[in-house]
Amino acid sequence: MELEKSMLASNMKKESIGQWLAFAIAMTSVIGGVIVILCGKSAEGIGVIIAALVALAGVFIYGRHAQGKERKEKNLQ
Numbered sequence: 001m002e003l004e005k006s007m008l009a010s011n012m013k014k015e016s017i018g019q020w021l022a023f024a025i026a027m028t029s030v031i032g033g034v035i036v037i038l039c040g041k042s043a044e045g046i047g048v049i050i051a052a053l054v055a056l057a058g059v060f061i062y063g064r065h066a067q068g069k070e071r072k073e074k075n076l077q
Contacts, residue, residue, distance in 0.1 A: 026056050 029052030037045030
C-alpha cells in the first residue's frame with residue numbers, strides 16, 4: 001500500500017509539473033505572438049498564437065486518448 005501511495009504521489013507531482021510547463025510554453029507563445037502583432041506583422045502573430053493553441057489542444061487530446069486506451073487495457077486484464 002505504501003508503494004502505491006508513493007507512486008500515486010509521484011504521478012500527481014509529474015502531472016502538476018507538466019501542466020505548469022505547458023502553461024509557461026503557451027503563455028510564452030501567446031506573448032510572442034502579441035509582440036509580433038505589435039511589430040506590424042499581424043498575420044504572422046496570429047499564426048504563432050493559433051499554432052501554439054492547436055499544439056496544446058493536440059497534446060491534450062492525445063493524452064486523453066492514451067489514458068483511455070490504458071484504462072481499457074487494464075480493465076481487460
